[in-house]
Amino acid sequence: MTTSHKTRFHHAAFLPALTLSAFLVGVGGTAIADTTPSAPLEISGKQASIEIVDFMQFTPEELTVEAGTTVVFTNLDGSNHKITVDGAHSGRMSMNKQWAHTFDTAGTFPYACTMHPRMKGTITVQ
Structure with a gap:
């Protein structure tokens, strides 16, 4: 050699x-x-949750809430994710991190992970 x-x-x-x-x-x-859990989000008023689980799935994918509800996204998956909904963006969410968005007006709002295009869902605000 x-x-x-x-x-x-x-x-x-x-x-x-x-x-x-x-x-x-x-x-x-x-x-x-970094999988350190996020500090609890301080949210007043109505709240709903969407979790990222089972290797890149939102649960639930379809969610209906009342106007004024804050939806908390929690990443329980081993992958990083970036959520976009209603013109807002979560930034990178590693495992156990949370991000919240408040829906003030009625409508249908698609949401998705910009890092994994097959991950998507819809939030309906009444």
Whole structure:
């Protein structure tokens, strides 16, 4: 084996570690592995919940609430998610993190995870 082959082999041995490091570090150096629960959200008034569970599923996918209700999204899934609904965006939500949005007007509001396009649902506000 020539020196160049040893060098390539040496670098190849570190490739899995580098790939793992890149996976564990998010934008801005924030660790993806942070699963510390969010501090409880302080919400007054009506509240409803949507959870992310079972490897990228919203539950419930369809939700009906009264105007003025705050919907709390909770990520109980091992993946990161970014929720968008009614022109609002959650930012990156790691496991056990929460984000809330209040629906003040009647209508039908589709919501989705911008990181996983197949994840979507609808909130109907009466």
